[in-house]
Amino acid sequence: MAINSSTFIRQDMLAPQPAPLGVSGASHWFRTKLFATPKDTVLTILALALLAYLVPGMINWLFIDAVWTGSDRTACATVIQGGVLPDGQSGACWAFVDAKFQQFMFGRYPLEERWRPILVAVLFVILLVPMLIPKVPHKAWNALALFIILPFISFFLLIGGFGLPHVETQLWGGLMVTLILSFFGITVSLPLGILLALGRRSQMPVIKTLCVIFIEIIRGIPLVTVLFMASVMLPLFLPNGWTFDKLLRALIGVSIFSAAYMAEVIRGGLQAIPKGQFEGADSLGLSYWQKMRLIILPQAIKLVIPSIVNTFIGLFKDTSLVSIIGMFDLLGIVTLNQSDANWSTPVTPITGYVFAGFIFWLFCFGMSRYSAFMERHLDTGHRH
Structure with a gap:
């Protein structure tokens, strides 16, 4: 077929060209992210100055002046405190963590x-x-x-x-109890929260009213009160001779508390689903539970993954409150061991708390990163 002389059709694709100078590389990132405006420049300089002031001291205390081995408090105490360290040197006492590590993991x-x-x-x-x-x-x-x-x-x-x-569960403690409470609470609170959210949106007045009452009551009181009720008050209402294990009471209290918050998270996801999705499922002749299981809930849960993981992170950290009912999770067992006279030094408590804080941060950061990964994996939206 003849081609008009004024028409041009390219036969070969052009090879990709490198990005223009000045819009890629480390210098571009620094210029656009840290020094884009005078305000950004001032804030960046202030932040760098603060880090330069704080980080060397932290590294010095955590690692350089830290004591890594020792059999008792003398290894971490200065001469004036009855130890062997020079006066003025008081780094972290990791020897205390090393000596008590087994208790921090398993309790008694x-x-x-x-x-x-x-x-x-x-x-x-x-x-x-x-x-x-x-x-x-x-x-x-x-x-x-x-x-x-x-x-x-x-x-x-x-x-x-x-x-x-x-x-006996009274001998359990440390990270083991923290993980047991967290795993059980997460496993129970998610399905229970889904049922409560569906119940709150139900067209049946009795079911809806019961779910609303449960959610609002539990969300209106602190976890400390829930644990106290489960541990102290619940046995008073049981028949003579009936009792529940203290760990089981804590598991129930943590689970129902988290489920109430999870229900509101799931309900938010359900409300974000367009009405057309419900109508489309109804037009296919699906039953209520088929519609929820196959169409509505997968979309709703995907929308609220960050909020779900945020609830899980809060649950993981709230396990430390079980110490008020005589159980010792990771933070509780660290605090308990600080009263050991063999390791009584000014730096022992803060070293123990730094260790516990790092363990909590490690698990919470891991959950946060996995949440971000799942968001990217499940992202089926159209990108422009």
């Missing part, structure tokens, strides 16, 4: 039986990792093993039975 769990919580932790990691990787298949079987079978096996491994010596 019998030393010869600590292989049992270690085995539970290994099984938990083995089942959790494939659950968190989207490409790993058989998620239904994985979830069954992680959320149903593992708790059943862990119960008998930790508390005893089938030939294993009985270990």
